[in-house]
Amino acid sequence: MGPEHVGTELAEVLIDEPTLTGRIQQLANSLAADYEGERVLFVGVLKGAVMFMADLARAMPCSVEMDFMSVSSYGYGTQSSGVVRIMKDLDIPLEGRHVVLVEDIIDSGLTLSWLLRTLSARHPASLEVCALLRKREALQVELDIKYVGFDIPNAFVVGYGLDYAERFRNLSVIATLDPANATTAG
């Protein structure tokens, strides 16, 4: 799905496809250098991180393993509360593994903070975060995020895995939503 919805439901394209591709290749190069000679496990959080995880893994020059988990966070509307429940757990045990948690977007950081505590308790050899997007102003907790694709303004964004009521996940760009014009029906 291309950016032709911009101007109707979507306000503007924040990050276009070539920019996403280029930055993801840079992140993959950094990861490959940092984990040279190691067996790396990418852990993705469904569903938002799927596109990023798939492209990041394909941009890696070496073999990586991939696993997914699904969590539901309880909050009000678009606000995260930090209270999280695992809906689908990982298949692969983390003990002794070099784990990279692949995240779509860090907003308040509350979900990530909970995930890091939960995954650390499984005793991985190492645990780092690779997030495509970060809203710096929204961060409510101090988090050590080693790999960040883009710092973005504090606006609601969709596309490239991120949804608005399950829509726009297959948009090939990151765009801001126009709340006045967006509908929840496809």
Ligand code: 5GP
């Ligand atoms: P946090 O706990 O960091 O506040 O929330 C993180 C989660 O909230 C993300 O994984 C994502 O599911 C959702 N989220 C936060 N900001 C946005 C946004 O701008 N757009 C979309 N579609 N989801 C967001």
